[in-house]
Amino acid sequence: MNRIDAKWKALREAGRKGFVAFLTAGDPDIKQSEADIRLALDNGVDILELGVPFSDPTADGPVIQAASLRALESGMNLEQVLDLVRRIRQDYDQPIVLFGYVNLFFRYGYERLARDAAAAGVDGILVVDLPYEERGEIAAALAAHGLHRIALAAPTTSKERLGMILSDAAGFVYYIMVTGVTGARQSVREDLQERLAVLHAVTDLPIAVGFGVTNGEQAAAVAASADAVVVGSALITAARAGRLGDLVQDIRGSIDRAVS
Amino acid sequence: MNRIDAKWKALREAGRKGFVAFLTAGDPDIKQSEADIRLALDNGVDILELGVPFSDPTADGPVIQAASLRALESGMNLEQVLDLVRRIRQDYDQPIVLFGYVNLFFRYGYERLARDAAAAGVDGILVVDLPYEERGEIAAALAAHGLHRIALAAPTTSKERLGMILSDAAGFVYYIMVTGVTGARQSVREDLQERLAVLHAVTDLPIAVGFGVTNGEQAAAVAASADAVVVGSALITAARAGRLGDLVQDIRGSIDRAVS
């Protein structure tokens, strides 16, 4: 069983909600990045979403843009991201999802990517700018190597379209809570529950909700209706300020309290 | 007999060539201007050409433009030019020709101008921007008051045209030696004699040659073929440098030596 599926099963059985942490691989350099990841995984993160740094991250806000830039300047590339996964995988069994832009994967080669990623211990891949219509590019290669292709759903996605794009999705659905790029927001959208109800009506997959979650309080609000909470920019900001462990614990606790 | 005609008669009888001096009335102020005029007339000038200062002297080079500006700034106007003539006329009998731009005369009124100018002691008027074709504007008024309308001829004027424009000219012909505005030039044009021969063929009027004569040497060269030499910018420059008397004497002497 794919580690992702196993994780959801375990969470469900324990009656808990998931905590998905996004960190940019190689930010600010490979060594510190690895330390940050270990710190996050040690403090209760359920699923690691590892950003592959790209020169032109058009779906990302300023925090992740800056993280990508730092990572690129420290010399990070996709091969090294996979090396990093390999090292993490030796000590952790949380699922790891690569999060990246299609051009890097295209240039690396989809078949080669799927093979190398699976071998390194990756469990799923989320290609932020590869929508359902273009999934043919990569879907077969991922499936052949047992990797989940994680689908994105957005507030702009109609119910009809949701049915279509989730028809062959796997692992979980990443629901983008805001219309906007990644980055911290002031509050959680009020109609989240209704939105998720629509999603639940068309898919049995667990739903992770992200884009904009900043702190424990918001995480708790999201966890009230989602299967998991994704936090990214806020973690990166905390990591660079030396507060990563604290924030991870805060969010973990808030999520757990929200459902107890 | 008009003082101009009398002057030519006298010069001819004496076997001399004429010296026409141009000075801007009111430059740099009325008092100094009157002093300059008297100095020039005292030192052998035969005919005074008195420039009426105009704001936009399109036929004048930098020296006379500046002189006009100084005169205007000192408050000079056409009435005062006539007053000045009246004062000069009390002490001198050299002919005086007003030299000016048509707009000032138009605004003053041609009939009024002819009457007042004649009364003040003016003998002729040269309207620099009133060519033969437009002379109807002013000709009758001048004639009625016994003033000569002095005609301009230029190097660009064809023989045929000369015949036309000199058909009803009086006093003398002012031949513009250069194609260009007033102001000092380096040398006298080489074909002057031929040019003047053409003029002499169509008119019996005396010919005064000007535009560009700077010093005694050039004046002598011009006097060799012309009936009179006109000097303007060079006199103004000398006047402002306190050397007016010297230059007038130099030119007078040169003209006289050229024909002796």
Add this chain to the structure above:
Amino acid sequence: MDANQSGHFGDFGGRYVAETLMPVLTEIDKAYAEASNDPAFQAEFADLLEHYVGRPSPLYFAKRLTEAWGGARIYLKREDLNHTGAHKINNTIGQALLARRMGRRKLMAETGAGQHGVATATAAALFGMECKVYMGAEDIVRQAPNVRRMELLGAQVHSVESGTRTLKDAMSEALRAWVAEVEDTFYVIGSAAGPHPYPTMVRDFQRMVGDESRRQFLGISGGRLPDVVLACVGGGSNAAGMFAAFEQDTDVKLIGVEAAGYGISTGKHAASIAGGQIGILHGSKSYVLQSEEGQIQNAHSVSAGLDYPGVGPEHAFWAQTGRVAYHAVTDEEALEAFFTVTRLEGIIPALESAHAVAEAQKLAQEYGADKSIVINLSGRGDKDMETVLRIMKERHESH
């Protein structure tokens, strides 16, 4: 009407220049008369207007101006779309063709807004001629982009430091320079001013503006003529070209719009007809801003192309006969109109043209929606952006 043989429109016009220039004016007069009747000349001119200048320029129904003003239907004659951005090019192509026909290989011009200078430099480049442009030092600052354009086009720009250092002095200096180079140089005058035959020639070389507008309007309206035709008046070339075509259509009201600067009563304006007197400037008799004694006075307008104390003689004639009404619009009103056209129609007009727009706005409401007003949008305002922004900034700072 046409000027008579000596170049007079009634009491106005003529050739008030020094004798040195008379022969060349006669030569131009003759050559122009021949060219006018030469189908080959007219065909070459028409071909360049179509393929080089981009004529006919559209007559554009300005829906949003019409709606905003809530009255007559507003049409803009889009001279701003011509090559080099104003009506000026029509005339310089015509004169350059004439110069070539007369064997002259050098052009010279005066310029205020720089549009005529650019248009002359352009024609010179097109025909492989030399070009000198006289421009007031003040205008060189006000219209910097046009100076750069002239220089890139290979023209020599002479900064004129005398007098007010604007168009009037540029023209005086150009006349002086022409006297010295008259044998090989053709002076391309940029407006319907100057000595005969320029006012006639320039009007004729701009007449297609009116002819096209008339034809285009007849086409749009199914055979009706506009009720009012407006054009700004500096020296008067764009207006003359426009009005000439409608002169005989006595039902069409023609309005020339002069620059009232800070207001006619302040004395700081450029409205020669509304605020000047008859006089003689730069070779022709017309209305002139001048003192009682006849000294030429300084004009003032925010728009360099209107900043001139004279006006073409045919306008004086039209004013006297009443065929054309002349109104004046202040700097303030023109600036307002500049923004109105920019924001509502996405067209940045020349400040000159904005004067005509401002006057149209005043009229639009007097007329019902069944009436139509045609405004000659004589040029585009790219050249004026610095000026407008500077003024906006000064206002902002003084608040």
Add this chain to the structure above:
Amino acid sequence: MDANQSGHFGDFGGRYVAETLMPVLTEIDKAYAEASNDPAFQAEFADLLEHYVGRPSPLYFAKRLTEAWGGARIYLKREDLNHTGAHKINNTIGQALLARRMGRRKLMAETGAGQHGVATATAAALFGMECKVYMGAEDIVRQAPNVRRMELLGAQVHSVESGTRTLKDAMSEALRAWVAEVEDTFYVIGSAAGPHPYPTMVRDFQRMVGDESRRQFLGISGGRLPDVVLACVGGGSNAAGMFAAFEQDTDVKLIGVEAAGYGISTGKHAASIAGGQIGILHGSKSYVLQSEEGQIQNAHSVSAGLDYPGVGPEHAFWAQTGRVAYHAVTDEEALEAFFTVTRLEGIIPALESAHAVAEAQKLAQEYGADKSIVINLSGRGDKDMETVLRIMKERHESH
């Protein structure tokens, strides 16, 4: 050829965007398909092109360029005469009409040279819409006059400080901003790039450039077609509009001219086809300047409008099939051509367009006087004068 239903031209094109944008792209695709078949939409577009933009633009026989190069006859398609000075306005009017049809009252755009930004701001003013333009901080300096124009037209110009601070980053930033405002804002993309249906839509909205040229040339030549048609290629909109009309005329050689900057071998260029590899940028698959690993590389061109590391997918397709040949021209050659056209024809070309001219000059001599070359003069160079003069000054000083 047309893109298939999913927006692919052979291997290229597509819609590589985040899910958030997919619904709007589908909506635009559908609305555009309907509009294309709606005679009322087409009529309104045609009317604005004629009366507002000033179309058809002339096809001008450049006699002096032809003589100077001593070979094929040279024709210039005069997109420089369009309202706002370049071909860009054709497309922005089309997209703004579509936006209005879709009920959007806000426009946004990226811009490099500023021409597309000005053209979008213009369309926004014309339709009374709001407008935001994203522009690289570097380009804001290089193309200052266009920034002023956008502001006067009422647009908000956002300075983009990320990456190379040029067009690439402006487009990335615009995509980010669009995601946040997708519900009421229409993103007006300025070139034949971006996700489907933009490459198709922009090409179609520029296709009159080629259609007119074809018709005009047939008229001039008595039924023959030109031998070569050239256009510069940044994102590829002016070239796509030109080439689409000649695609089926297989005897007509089509040449796209990319910017070789300091030279392809220096790595400092903007020639995605000549010097890039297949990749995915800003929503579509095409040729892209990138590292081996797929990081997007900085482009370099003296011309801001070509300074982009990608190219529209249809060009990639044409390059692959060989229907269009793609050549590249250096900064140096383009500057030379800029002066050549200015001095010989009195037309100051955009630096972008000067690239096409430079390539034509190389070809002209290979062809005899019985052959004809049509160059798309995509825009005027007023916006580039500062850049050109700065470079001239730097050269002068370093000598």
